[in-house]
Amino acid sequence: MYNVFYYDTLVGKITIVENGNSITHLKFGEYIPDLHFKINETRLLKICRKQLEEYFKRKRKNFDLPLSLEGTEFQLKVWKALQEIPYGQTCSYKDIAKKINNPKASRAVGMANNKNPISIIIPCHRVIGSKGNLVGYRGGLDIKEKLLYLEKSRRLY
Known part of the structure; x- marks a missing residue:
């Protein structure tokens, strides 16, 4: 099950998706992934949002988040x-x-x-x-x- 939540940021609305263990997507706007998901602000999504807020306030230069990437x-x-x-x-x-x-x-x-x-x-x-x-x-x-x-x-x- 994927969890997704939308946030307003310095650069507009963003969508963050996680798979229960890791961040899988961060997209601009209200992105609806082509997968099974639930609009649910999980602990991991809150941590990701907090780190993004710190980045936008210039209090964070590096992110410390588990990421799950799928690609070639x-x-x-x-x-x-x-x-x-x-x-x-x-x-x-x-x-x-x-x-x-x-x-x-x-x-x-x-x-x-x-x-x-x-x-x-x-x-x-x-x-x-x-x-x-x-x-x-x-x-x-x-x-x-x-x-x-x-x-x-x-x-x-």
């Missing part, structure tokens, strides 16, 4: 590499491709980035274009920009 071997490598990008820093798709020892896979890294099931916590927003431009973000470039600004700035808006 390539996607899992990319998502692991994303988790290693330090708070407040960015890198390119090409940088990630090199990190996973597949230097010609920049486009595939972009596709895996787009399939990231746990946005923010797995910080795909920290990946930018090779020329430093903001490119592609499932939550929208406005949210990506807010998250990057939040991590680099000392003051909010």
Whole structure:
């Protein structure tokens, strides 16, 4: 059984899903997963929300949550590499491709980035274009920009 709950945050409404043991999804808006779920604010979902609130208040730079990821071997490598990008820093798709020892896979890294099931916590927003431009973000470039600004700035808006 999956539990899901919706929260209002600094970047709008988000949906968090857990499987009883781990966080499985964090999506923007009211996301209804294509699986059996129950709207139920569990202890784990409350902990996740609290950590997100701390992140948005700049009191947390790293998340300490159990995550459950399902994807291809390539996607899992990319998502692991994303988790290693330090708070407040960015890198390119090409940088990630090199990190996973597949230097010609920049486009595939972009596709895996787009399939990231746990946005923010797995910080795909920290990946930018090779020329430093903001490119592609499932939550929208406005949210990506807010998250990057939040991590680099000392003051909010």
